Amino acid sequence: MALLDLTVVKEMIERDKITSRELVAGVAHEIRNPLAGIMTTAETLIEQFEPNDAKREYLERIITEINRMNKFLIRFFAFARPQKPQKTMASIPKIIDHLFALEAQNITRNNITVIKEYQPALPDVMLDEAQTSQVLLNLIINSIQAMPKGGQLIVRVISNSAKSPEPAAIQIDVIDSGVGINPNDLKNVFKPFYTTKAKGVGLGLSVSRQIINEHQGSIDVSSIPGHGTTFTVSLPLDE
Numbered sequence: 001m002a003l004l005d006l007t008v009v010k011e012m013i014e015r016d017k018i019t020s021r022e023l024v025a026g027v028a029h030e031i032r033n034p035l036a037g038i039m040t041t042a043e044t045l046i047e048q049f050e051p052n053d054a055k056r057e058y059l060e061r062i063i064t065e066i067n068r069m070n071k072f073l074i075r076f077f078a079f080a081r082p083q084k085p086q087k088t089m090a091s092i093p094k095i096i097d098h099l100f101a102l103e104a105q106n107i108t109r110n111n112i113t114v115i116k117e118y119q120p121a122l123p124d125v126m127l128d129e130a131q132t133s134q135v136l137l138n139l140i141i142n143s144i145q146a147m148p149k150g151g152q153l154i155v156r157v158i159s160n161s162a163k164s165p166e167p168a169a170i171q172i173d174v175i176d177s178g179v180g181i182n183p184n185d186l187k188n189v190f191k192p193f194y195t196t197k198a199k200g201v202g203l204g205l206s207v208s209r210q211i212i213n214e215h216q217g218s219i220d221v222s223s224i225p226g227h228g229t230t231f232t233v234s235l236p237l238d239e
Helices: 006-016 020-046 054-080 092-102 104-109 129-145 204-214
Strands: 088-090 112-118 125-127 151-159 169-176 218-224 228-236
Touching: 020 054, 088 092, 088 129, 092 104, 092 112, 092 129, 092 151, 092 169, 104 112, 104 129, 125 129, 129 151, 129 169, 129 204, 129 228, 204 218
Parallel strands: 112 151
Antiparallel strands: 088 125, 151 169, 169 228, 218 228
């Protein structure tokens, strides 16, 4: 059996209804330690072969797959054992500007036009900047991947603080003109381990929802197949 079979993990959750803490302990014991040992062995062995040796290529594949597994474990631990937000006052537009700078090459390579629509004089928000950046970066990357032939990505940030009696909040809309999401998939996008991507693990949006919930906010999605998708994040201004 493969080192980690996501189907088995899903069945464990459904069959036994085990807690996240128990699941984390099992995964850490059964996978993380032997995975580290395999990585150390592969990295040691690879130095014994010349660059053009076929055996070196096999070891490189092993190391690549171990790194992929490690990335999954990081996401999995974030899902099963979420960290409490460490909140400070921060500017949502500044966070978004920084994320777009990080993804600038990816955006250009995919022929995507970015439009930023920031309401003037937006108030800062009490939030965990690292966690919020993780959520928004995940949404931006998802949008880029939904437009393989190029398109338009709009990020709109508005405040309803002047509206009453609604609770004061910052709303962030991430809107793409991509392929959209099938209605049957749309209702499941926030479920853990649910993915339509060939190499996806289905934890990015479930972790994002957990993070936003910990901020007493909300995250929702709407989509029209063939026309695009909108993710809406709402974060409270008053706590």
